[in-house]
């Protein structure tokens with residue numbers, strides 16, 4: 001049954017390790033340990049699909065987190081998001097074990113070439129029968145640069161300039177084949193119409209690619225695009241390209257303000273804001289009673305180690321947090337160099353200090369702990385109340401659910417919260433069609449769009 005009522009979009013936030021974005025999650029006694037096998041990820045995919053999640057999404061980084069003390073030792077010893085298997089193979093394994101859930105992976109516009117990415121996602125869209133999504137990132141740090149033959153990471157705004165051109169080339173390649181180009185007529189011997197398969201002949205500032213793409217048009221026409229830019233330039237990029245926009249909002253009030261600002265950016269790019277879903281990251285701790293839920297939350301909180309935060313802050317901000325003591329302030333010049341500007345701005349705003357200390361970054365960002373995102377905690381009714389408030393007060397169109405442990409957190413959500421959201425009419429009871437675009441209510445883009 002379909003409904004025109006606005007409904008929550010749900011994304012499962014995954015890592016290609018046995019943890020969620022909170023590294024302490026791998027230390028949880030209920031976390032599965034067979035994460036170097038396809039079965040581990042297929043199990044998660046099935047749970048998410050049972051919960052009718054719109055998307056299973058893997059983030060990515062093209063290096064170990066080794067900026068802290070200029071070494072990977074602490075990250076490896078403590079398992080601080082140190083394993084990052086290739087997400088294409090993993091999402092393909094999940095695709096084979098599921099039928100409807102969307103399949104999103106992260107690819108960098110700074111370290112890959114548009115032809116490679118266009119071919120990969122068009123093929124993934126075909127092999128998954130229209131369920132592919134690409135999280136477009138510009139990457140964050142010098143360790144990634146060092147793995148790709150560069151000495152340092154590109155400057156912030158230049159990364160986005162390159163990313164804009166990258167997207168133009170990728171979309172151009174996806175549009176190489178007209179919808180009815182393929183014939184495959186054995187009787188006449190005609191495979192496809194040559195005049196319906198086009199070259200791109202792109203020559204720009206950053207890229208040249210002639211095309212055509214040697215992959216026929218995929219079921220979604222163009223795989224769904226995810227973006228999470230948070231700075232002024234990043235938001236402008238997200239507003240131009242993103243179908244799904246991932247964000248981090250510390251509070252409901254901040255969320256409402258920033259949601260309106262992102263929607264405005266979408267409009268400024270000449271697009272319909274209703275076609276773009278904004279989804280903040282969150283955690284859910286749900287239990288049969290409020291006390292059980294809170295006990296679960298505190299148990300998980302205690303699994304974080306102080307080193308987790310320092311390693312992950314260094315990685316995300318491209319700055320060695322081991323080079324300063326806890327109460328040293330960041331100078332203006334140091335703040336200027338931090339890679340993730342939206343992250344820096346959040347810490348400056350929450351701490352109320354123009355020059356936060358290392359301790360401020362740890363405390364106010366919550367990085368490496370479940371305090372990094374809002375935690376919806378309580379009985380199924382209480383959790384649904386909180387999510388409903390965020391959704392109906394227009395702080396979001398859905399959520400990116402990070403797991404306190406895997407797959408348990410997704411199982412709890414599916415078993416306890418999903419039925420309550422469905423009962424309230426806030427969440428779909430089934431997938432309305434076969435593709436991710438169907439689930440998200442997005443039209444297939446025409447070639448000329």
Ligand SMILES: Cc1cc2nc3c(=O)[nH]c(=O)nc-3n(C[C@H](O)[C@H](O)[C@H](O)COP(=O)(O)O)c2cc1C
Nearest residue numbers: 059060106137139228229230231234246247341342
């Ligand atoms: C939910 C979420 C997931 C993200 N996943 C990734 C990722 O997988 N890889 C990455 O390099 N950056 C990731 N980012 C970072 C963003 O792509 C972006 O670089 C960051 O928000 C900084 O924004 P800015 O570039 O506008 O300063 C993520 C951000 C959010 C909010």
